Amino acid sequence: MNKQNLLVEIGLEEMPARVVEAAMEQLGEKAKKWMQEHQLEYGEVLLYSTPRRLAFIIKDVAEAQEDRVIEVKGPSKKVAKTEDGEWSKAALGFTRGQGATTDDIYYKEQYNVEYAFVKKEEKGQKTVRLLPSLQTIISGLTFPVNMHWGNQDLRYIRPIKWLVCLYGETIVPFSIAGVGTSNISHGHRFLGGKVALAEPLAYEKTLLSQYVLVRPEDRKQSIREQLHKLEMEQDWLIPIDEALLEEVNNLVEYPTALYGSFDHSFLQLPEEVLITSMKEHQRYFPVKNREGQLLPYFVTVRNGDHRHLEKVAKGNEKVLRARLADAAFFFAEDQKLDISTALKKLGQVVYHEKIGTIADKVERIRRITNMLTDLLGLSEQEKAAADRAAEICKFDLVTNMVNEFPELQGWMGEQYALQKGESPEVAKAIKEHYQPRHAKEEAPASNVSAVVAIADKIDTIVSCFAVGIIPTGSQDPYALRRQAAGIVQILIAHKWDVSLLHLLDKTVQIIEEDKIGADSDIDLRQTFLAFLKLRIKNTLQDIGIRYDIIEAVLKSSVDLVPKLVERALVLNKAKDSNEFKSTIEALSRVMNIAKNVETSQPINPTLFDNEYEKELYKQFTALKGNLHELDMKAAFQALGALKQAIEHYFDHTMVMSEDESLKMNRLAQMKELADLIKNYAAMNDIIVK
Numbered sequence: 001m002n003k004q005n006l007l008v009e010i011g012l013e014e015m016p017a018r019v020v021e022a023a024m025e026q027l028g029e030k031a032k033k034w035m036q037e038h039q040l041e042y043g044e045v046l047l048y049s050t051p052r053r054l055a056f057i058i059k060d061v062a063e064a065q066e067d068r069v070i071e072v073k074g075p076s077k078k079v080a081k082t083e084d085g086e087w088s089k090a091a092l093g094f095t096r097g098q099g100a101t102t103d104d105i106y107y108k109e110q111y112n113v114e115y116a117f118v119k120k121e122e123k124g125q126k127t128v129r130l131l132p133s134l135q136t137i138i139s140g141l142t143f144p145v146n147m148h149w150g151n152q153d154l155r156y157i158r159p160i161k162w163l164v165c166l167y168g169e170t171i172v173p174f175s176i177a178g179v180g181t182s183n184i185s186h187g188h189r190f191l192g193g194k195v196a197l198a199e200p201l202a203y204e205k206t207l208l209s210q211y212v213l214v215r216p217e218d219r220k221q222s223i224r225e226q227l228h229k230l231e232m233e234q235d236w237l238i239p240i241d242e243a244l245l246e247e248v249n250n251l252v253e254y255p256t257a258l259y260g261s262f263d264h265s266f267l268q269l270p271e272e273v274l275i276t277s278m279k280e281h282q283r284y285f286p287v288k289n290r291e292g293q294l295l296p297y298f299v300t301v302r303n304g305d306h307r308h309l310e311k312v313a314k315g316n317e318k319v320l321r322a323r324l325a326d327a328a329f330f331f332a333e334d335q336k337l338d339i340s341t342a343l344k345k346l347g348q349v350v351y352h353e354k355i356g357t358i359a360d361k362v363e364r365i366r367r368i369t370n371m372l373t374d375l376l377g378l379s380e381q382e383k384a385a386a387d388r389a390a391e392i393c394k395f396d397l398v399t400n401m402v403n404e405f406p407e408l409q410g411w412m413g414e415q416y417a418l419q420k421g422e423s424p425e426v427a428k429a430i431k432e433h434y435q436p437r438h439a440k441e442e443a444p445a446s447n448v449s450a451v452v453a454i455a456d457k458i459d460t461i462v463s464c465f466a467v468g469i470i471p472t473g474s475q476d477p478y479a480l481r482r483q484a485a486g487i488v489q490i491l492i493a494h495k496w497d498v499s500l501l502h503l504l505d506k507t508v509q510i511i512e513e514d515k516i517g518a519d520s521d522i523d524l525r526q527t528f529l530a531f532l533k534l535r536i537k538n539t540l541q542d543i544g545i546r547y548d549i550i551e552a553v554l555k556s557s558v559d560l561v562p563k564l565v566e567r568a569l570v571l572n573k574a575k576d577s578n579e580f581k582s583t584i585e586a587l588s589r590v591m592n593i594a595k596n597v598e599t600s601q602p603i604n605p606t607l608f609d610n611e612y613e614k615e616l617y618k619q620f621t622a623l624k625g626n627l628h629e630l631d632m633k634a635a636f637q638a639l640g641a642l643k644q645a646i647e648h649y650f651d652h653t654m655v656m657s658e659d660e661s662l663k664m665n666r667l668a669q670m671k672e673l674a675d676l677i678k679n680y681a682a683m684n685d686i687i688v689k
Contacts, residue, residue, distance in 0.1 A: 002063045003041075004168035006131070007200035009048075009055035010138055011162035011186055017051065017250035019143055019157060021216060024049035030137040031056050038130050039065050048203070048214040050253040052161075052189070054141075055214065057200050061167070065124030072098050074116035077107050091116060131172040134165060139176055152177040162186060169199050187212050188253050191305060211254040211305065220249045223301055226257035227285065230299060234259075237288045238299055241279060248283050252303035259287070259299045260313040266324045267296060269331055270415055276405050277323045284320070330400035334412075339420050342395040349398065354467040355516055358394050361459060364510055366390040368455035371506050375498050378447055386448045389429035392417065393452055396430070410434045436486050439542070443486075443493035450490050454503075457483040462507050465527050466517030484535040491561040492539070501559045504528055533558060540565065545572045548687045555682035566632040567681055574636065581688040583640040586647055587677050588684035593655060594674035595684075597667045607665040612652045616645045620673050627676065639680060642673075 008031070015023070028047045035042045035058065043060030074080065074094035082088050087102045095102050100118040107114045139154060146155035154160075154177045165172040165181040174181055183197045187210020195210050197203060204214055213219045223245065227238045249255070266274065271294050278284035284298040300316050302309070347359035355361070369390040373383045396402050396413030405412075413430035425448050432449035433456055435441055444450040461480050464470070471480050491498070508524045511517070517524075533554055540550045545568045553568045574580050608614050623638055630638060655670060657663045677683055 003043075003060040004063060004127075004170075005200040006042075006058045006061045007055070007164060007166045007197065007203055008134060008138070009053055009162075009164035009185055009203075010160060011053050011164075012156075012160060013158040014051045015158050015250075016145075017247045020049050020051060020054075020250040021246070023141060023143065023157065024054050024216070026141055027054050027137070028056055030140065031058060031134075034134065034137050035061070039068075039124075040127060040130070041066070049216055049250070050212060050214060050219075051251060052186075052253065053212075053214070055164075055203070057203060059201075061127060063128075064126045065130075067124050068122050069119050070122050071117050072120050073110075074098075074105070074118065077114040077116060080105070080116045094118075128167060128170060128172065131165065131167055132174040134172070135174040135176050138163075150178075164197060166197060166200050186210075188304070191254065213254060216249060219252065219255050220245065223249060223255050223257060226255070226301075227299060230257060230259060234287075234297075235290070236295065236297070237290055237292065238285050239288065240285065244279050244283065244285065248301050251283065252301055254304060256302045256304060256306055256309070257299055258302060258309045258313050259297055260317040260320070261297050262317065262320055262324060264296045266328065267294060269324070269328060270412075272408065272411050272415075273327050273331065273401065273405070274324065276408055277327055278320065280405065280407055281323055282316070282320055284316070326404065327401070330404055334399045334401055334416060335419070337399060337416075339392055339395050339417070339422075342398050343392065345398040346394060352464075352467070352469075355463045356514070358397060360514065361463075362391065362394050364459045364463070364514065365393065365452065365455045367510055368459055368503075368507055369451050372451045372455060372498070372503065375502065376447070376451065376496060378451070382447050385423060385425045386429070386451050388422070389426045389433070389448055389452050390455060392422070392426070393430050393433050393456065436489050438482065439485065439489075443490040447494070450494055450496075454487055454490055457487050458503065458507050459511075461531070462504075462511050462524055462528060463516050465522060465524055465531075466511050466520055468517070468520060468522065470522075470527065470531075480531070481535065484532050485538065488532070488535050488539050488561055492565055495562045497560045497562060499559050500532075500561060529558065536561065536564065540568050543569075545569070546575065548685055549575070549681070552681040552683065552685040555685065556679055563632060567636075570632045570636050571681060571686070575686075579640065579643075583643050584683050584686050584688045586643040587639060588686070589650060590646060590670055591674045591677055591682065591684040594667070594670040597671045597674075599664060599668050599671060601664060601668050603669050603672060604665050607662060609662065610652055612645070612649045613666070613669070616642070616649045616673075617669060619645050620669075620676070624672075624676055627679075635680060639677060 024047050028045055032045060041060075041062040042058050046057040046059070048055040048057075075088070075090045080088055080091040091102060091105065094116065095104065095118060098118050098120050100120065104118045105116045106118075108117050141156075143157040146157060147159075148155045149159040156177070160177050160179050162184065163176060163179050163181045164183060164185050165174065166183055171181060171183050185195055185197055185207065187193055187195055187207060192210030192212060195206055197206055207214050213222065224240070227240065230236065231238050274294060275286045278286050278298050282298075282300070284300050287295045287297040287299060289295055298316075298320065302312055343359070346362060347357050349358045350356075351358045351361050366387065369386050370383070373386050378386070393413070396416055397409060399412060399416065401412050402409050410431040410433065414427045417427035417430055418424065425446065428446065429444070429449040429452050432444035432446070433452040435444050435449075435453060444453050460478060460483050464478050464480055469478060469480070491500075504525060511524070536558065537550055537554060540553075549568055549571045553564055553571070556564070556567070558564055603617065605614070605617060608617065619642055623642070627635055627638060653666065655663065655666045657666065
């Protein structure tokens with residue numbers, strides 16, 4: 001069967017940089033799924049994107065579907081035949097509809113009923129007849145935000161300007177939002193023009209002639225090479241922020257790097273202010289010397305060629321100069337603000353209408369912090385530092401600098417706190433209590449920073465839950481999932497065996513004392529625990545724990561998070577050992593037999609009637625007394641040491657004895673042992689082979 005290459009390109013007004021590559025990947029996945037659903041053979045899939053286009057090429061697409069023979073189900077055997085053994089009207093109509101005869105009927109049993117079947121040859125359709133339905137995958141793309149234009153009903157990330165659909169040299173006809181397909185693409189908005197595409201594999205080369213690099217990886221590599229060339233020529237160091245590079249890459253179609261400068265006097269501003277002004281607002285790369293000191297230069301990437309670069313540089317310098325002048329003014333004005341005055345202003349800033357002001361939140365953070373430092377048994381010096389850090393952790397939110405650059409919250413707080421004479425430990429906690437902001441960021445290093453971070457995060461989650469703000473689907477405006485994951489990450493990083501349940505109960509008590517969500521019927525304790533378990537599950541998945549072991553440990557106590565993670569690690573490592581299968585089977589047998597036992601009667605050793613009951617009880621009671629003192633590896637080994645006693649017990653003891661007193665006593669022993677095992681993990685959820 002002959003094969004042809006397929007090209008689809010969607011031409012658009014400039015898309016936001018953040019959606020470009022995700023949209024490209026989504027289009028590629030939909031294209032592959034379409035091919036599979038239409039049972040078309042195909043080869044390599046190439047994906048392309050720029051701010052103005054999304055495209056794919058699928059190589060070696062078959063010219064038609066394969067012919068196939070399918071089974072068609074008809075009436076049941078009982079219905080297919082009349083009482084006198086003749087074919088019924090139902091059978092005759094069924095075969096006629098399938099282009100067959102009653103001689104072709106055969107029977108197969110389904111769900112204990114025999115049905116009539118015939119085999120039918122289905123001719124594969126030509127690919128060119130199927131391709132117009134590709135419009136469904138284009139119009140079916142989803143985006144974080146959408147718009148509509150003109151009198152079109154379609155809602156899309158940006159207006160569609162042109163469509164290309166080529167199968168070999170053939171234009172596949174369809175239209176979307178009034179735009180029909182053709183073989184005409186468009187080059188760079190200013191440097192290129194309309195261009196006819198002869199066939200799909202000419203796409204990259206043809207667009208390059210019109211100043212468009214359609215492969216995002218090619219543009220990114222070009223930017224890297226140009227930055228490296230500037231480093232070599234100027235003896236600079238240009239740190240590459242990968243997120244910034246990704247964004248810049250999706251803002252341009254033909255990247256050209258250039259540099260400019262700013263007044264040396266601006267270097268008196270804190271380095272983070274300068275870098276933020278360049279990166280966040282202007283998408284510039286900062287420049288440093290070989291010793292890592294910031295220099296009064298910047299590098300930007302132009303969407304165009306090398307012509308008139310000096311004019312482009314001067315324009316960018318003018319814009320940056322205004323930005324830095326504003327930053328210098330804000331920084332100077334902030335020097336006049338005392339921390340005590342800033343704290344008073346927090347009372348005028350509403351955090352949430354149902355939760356209160358930021359000052360209210362700070363007061364709760366302080367109370368939770370003090371409770372947490374007591375639970376952890378921190379030193380008096382750490383307690384005092386944590387209390388002060390909690391008290392002033394949000395003061396920089398009312399400064400001019402943070403108002404202008406919200407991403408500098410915490411960082412400016414540290415700088416200003418040091419200027420106002422606060423201790424380095426307290427100042428650092430103001431910055432670090434926001435950590436970790438994402439999975440790749442480390443937890444706060446110091447105890448002081450970490451306790452304030454937990455206090456802030458747990459207050460945010462519980463207070464939001466109290467007023468009904470609970471994440472659903474993709475909606476999480478207060479980043480509660482990230483806050484919960486941060487709590488888990490901090491507890492693990494510091495190996496704090498603090499009672500999470502106690503911390504939660506105290507936080508709920510504080511929330512209720514402040515009458516937050518007083519009219520709500522939400523069970524804050526259970527809602528929080530269920531929410532946190534999902535974050536723990538994600539953490540365990542990220543470190544490579546097998547899914548069944550994750551479920552097993554999550555059914556045990558989540559009170560001490562580091563110990564839970566340690567149990568998962570121990571089981572995950574032990575799963576490959578020779579003894580694992582027999583150990584889990586023995587422990588699971590106890591848990592399975594005790595699964596539905598509700599008795600609360602104590603074990604009566606005088607009712608034991610064989611040595612195996614006595615031996616299991618002896619080992620169990622000895623272990624019960626000291627299991628909590630063992631590390632997680634030793635604890636699993638200790639549970640495993642019960643294996644032989646458990647096996648002998650079941651070999652010689654009938655738990656469900658006809659003697660009711662014996663039966664209930666044995667069930668009581670099974671239940672207590674099962675509870676001890678489950679405190680480690682629900683062993684009967686672990687899959688062994």
